[in-house]
Amino acid sequence: MTTETVPNPTGSVPTTGKPSDDRLPPGSKLLIGLLLVSAFVVILNETIMSVALPRLMEDLDITASSAQWLTTGFMLTMAVVIPATGFLLERFSLRTMFITAMVLFSLGTLIAALSPGFGTLLLGRVVQASGTAIMMPLLMTTVLNVVPVSARGRTMGAISIVISVAPAVGPTVSGLILSVLDWRWMFWIVLPIAVASLVLGAVLVRNVTEPRRVRFDVLSLVLSAFAFGGLIFGLSSIGESAEGHALMPVWIPLTVGVLALLGFVLRQRALARDDRAFMDLRTFANRSFSVSIILVAIVMMALFGSLIILPIYLQTVLQVDTLTTGLMLLPGGLTMAALAPLVGSLFDRFGPRPLVIPGAFAVSAALWLLTMLGVDSAIVMIIAVHVLLSAGLAFMFTPLLTSALGSLRPELYPHGSAIVGTVQQLAGAAGTALFITMMSTTAAARAAVGSSAVDATAAGVQAAFMCGAVLSLLAIGASFLIRRTDQASAGVHVGH
Numbered sequence: 001m002t003t004e005t006v007p008n009p010t011g012s013v014p015t016t017g018k019p020s021d022d023r024l025p026p027g028s029k030l031l032i033g034l035l036l037v038s039a040f041v042v043i044l045n046e047t048i049m050s051v052a053l054p055r056l057m058e059d060l061d062i063t064a065s066s067a068q069w070l071t072t073g074f075m076l077t078m079a080v081v082i083p084a085t086g087f088l089l090e091r092f093s094l095r096t097m098f099i100t101a102m103v104l105f106s107l108g109t110l111i112a113a114l115s116p117g118f119g120t121l122l123l124g125r126v127v128q129a130s131g132t133a134i135m136m137p138l139l140m141t142t143v144l145n146v147v148p149v150s151a152r153g154r155t156m157g158a159i160s161i162v163i164s165v166a167p168a169v170g171p172t173v174s175g176l177i178l179s180v181l182d183w184r185w186m187f188w189i190v191l192p193i194a195v196a197s198l199v200l201g202a203v204l205v206r207n208v209t210e211p212r213r214v215r216f217d218v219l220s221l222v223l224s225a226f227a228f229g230g231l232i233f234g235l236s237s238i239g240e241s242a243e244g245h246a247l248m249p250v251w252i253p254l255t256v257g258v259l260a261l262l263g264f265v266l267r268q269r270a271l272a273r274d275d276r277a278f279m280d281l282r283t284f285a286n287r288s289f290s291v292s293i294i295l296v297a298i299v300m301m302a303l304f305g306s307l308i309i310l311p312i313y314l315q316t317v318l319q320v321d322t323l324t325t326g327l328m329l330l331p332g333g334l335t336m337a338a339l340a341p342l343v344g345s346l347f348d349r350f351g352p353r354p355l356v357i358p359g360a361f362a363v364s365a366a367l368w369l370l371t372m373l374g375v376d377s378a379i380v381m382i383i384a385v386h387v388l389l390s391a392g393l394a395f396m397f398t399p400l401l402t403s404a405l406g407s408l409r410p411e412l413y414p415h416g417s418a419i420v421g422t423v424q425q426l427a428g429a430a431g432t433a434l435f436i437t438m439m440s441t442t443a444a445a446r447a448a449v450g451s452s453a454v455d456a457t458a459a460g461v462q463a464a465f466m467c468g469a470v471l472s473l474l475a476i477g478a479s480f481l482i483r484r485t486d487q488a489s490a491g492v493h494v495g496h
Helices: 026-045 053-059 068-092 092-115 118-146 150-176 185-204 218-242 251-272 281-285 287-316 320-351 351-371 379-406 410-448 453-479
Strands: none
Touching: 026 092, 026 118, 026 150, 053 068, 053 287, 068 218, 068 287, 092 118, 092 185, 118 150, 118 251, 118 351, 118 379, 118 410, 150 185, 150 287, 150 320, 150 379, 185 320, 218 251, 218 410, 251 453, 281 287, 281 410, 287 320, 287 351, 287 379, 287 410, 287 453, 320 351, 320 379, 320 453, 351 379, 379 410, 410 453
């Protein structure tokens, strides 16, 4: 592997001529393979807690709106850290960033495994997320610079497995573990895998990039932290407020988040004039990027909201155990894994629109069907609807990610990757908070008028999925705006 096959992640790529075919160089295959496996392990932990929430609520004596922070806090940390990865990928080498990411993730996993209570467990999740936040932009930026344009759909299909399937199978993994072991074993089992990835990466990953000195804007980092942190904290506090556990009036963090986001945008616009943007928002001037990002946000809200609500419904309303819950969600995860490579190949041949539009309709249909869940819904029906939802998501992820990032100029790759990662995590956290809030407030209202706990929870679940179903109508409308871009002109050819 040489610097001619793996360019600088800033997008300053050596032009060694058009490749003779779309096959990856052997060294690049090994590099991307290692990054994919490592990313799968770290992303898996975003949703590994979802099935465990009911048990954690009992063992740690916490409410559902508090327990959701084990998932929301993970994604919120990523949304705060990811904006800095554009700078980090320019300033430090690939090997340094990989080792840093895996050290942080392994340390966080150890803290969570040893945690005696909720506070320490949440701390471990935050440290885990700090490492995860670095891994995904690192993977996407490397792929954009290394993979020939004609093969990007297939490679991004593999990345889609990481982004969508790893979170989808998280509940299954945790369900299997919780059926026979204490919840701390969810971390003890992952820890040796994380350490093995770290050791393997330290041996195999070389300094194949060329870091350059870039100025770090502290104000931008502070503004992004208050912006994304304030918005997600405010959304989550709505559910806690309904249960009487809010730390402060919800309008305070929401106002702080909106004002900080406005300041962040203005700051980036000013820095962009001198090409010093912390997160270059000029990417949104590209129509394909903007439309794709909007759809990615809606899809991530639906995915993560569903992944946290379904286990609560199955265990609280239908009284299904954790193992059965995990196994019920497994067919959906396997469906996404099976379809991702096919969708990538179809994208390379036909472009995004023939895939995204039917995918949006499938996601919407599944969410509307989930609004009919009740106290006596059939398990077979639930599995079938979840598979439909997963299939729709599979037909959307790869085309949207490839269209968004492939439409950018090479020098904007790091910033585009950072923006995509930030939007994914922010939307996922918002979806989780929104679905939990709708469930909690509706259940509390029903309980107040005399409904049983099971009936109240079922009504709350219906309200949560109704919110997602309405959002899905926006996705259908936006899907018709997706168009094929000339990625050969937007991208770069890297010589073998």
